[in-house]
Amino acid sequence: MGRSPSSVENGLKKGPWTPEEDQKLVQYIQENGHGSWRALPKHAGLNRCGKSCRLRWTNYLRPDIKRGKFSQEEEQTILHLHSILGNKWSAIATNLPGRTDNEIKNFWNTHLKKKLIQMGFDPMTHRPRTDFFATLPQLIALANLRELVDGHPWDDHAAARLQAEAVRAARLQYFQYLLQSAAAMASNSNTNSLSTITTSDMDPTGLLSPLQVLSFASDVPTTSPIESIGGQSQISQLPDLHIPCSSFDVQPIMSSDTIQGSNFGFLSQGDPSGTPRTPLISPHSSLPPLTDLSAGNPGDACSTSSCGGTGSPLSFWPELLLDDPFMTEFA
DNA sequence: AACCTGTCCAACCGCCAACCA
């Protein structure tokens, strides 16, 4: 499995390994060590490149490899280390005996990443997702695409609908933030199960990490916090959070002829030279881009929460947050 | 039963840093 049927390139075989090849490789390394990987295939009688042999050995044939499902403990270790190290799979693997970087990488991409997203966390920063405006362009793109396909002009009604969707999405994100804050406050006041989390465990911003949320909500590990509160499973049951709509001064572009290039030029206003484009947010808005919260380099350890935040999240959205009775209570 | 769709994961690719002549 995995790759195309074995092919021969430069006389060297590629593709899945046969049991015979595995046996040759294992036997040779057990008797001689791998030595120079480049020279190994020749000495072992394998029609493979050295790189392929090394990968096969390190990812599959090594005797100390632990196979099977990842335990809860391993999962939490990966989460924790990823929040510190980012996608440094080999570094993470050194802390998980018997697991290979490839295995951890696959596990992350197929399980943990989705889990974090479902919980409302950004898988790269391990912080609550704040990419509302990152998804807004997709909505706009879809709407424009629809227009192109259907031949229906984008009228004010459609724009208003989109804006309403945007506000609703913002409310969701905002509510998730409130949940995080509430959890943090509760842990401080020792009023519920969150009391086991100490302030020293916390992100400097006061937010809980996915690991912490997973820890206390392990009975609903794949459920969004929004869905797990008070048995309410419907988004429509969210409280009205009174997010000021004027804060989202979104200006949809009406004409489809603004579509340009592969970057969907109609999504943003920017010069065609490739300089960073300006999101379609009114310049007179006092709000910083939400994406600022997660703008760190995914591979950069210091961009993660464990290396310190940029202050209280309240400071990011003063107008938005302090306008709400919820926040005045928390602030 | 046949087809479709999504998931899993072994294997490949390209890049980069370390090493050596």
Next chain:
DNA sequence: GTGGTTGGCGGTTGGACAGGT
């Protein structure tokens, strides 16, 4: 200092498989 080689890493691919229609 330079260029070639090697090993290692992270991202991506695509066939096998499972579950759904």
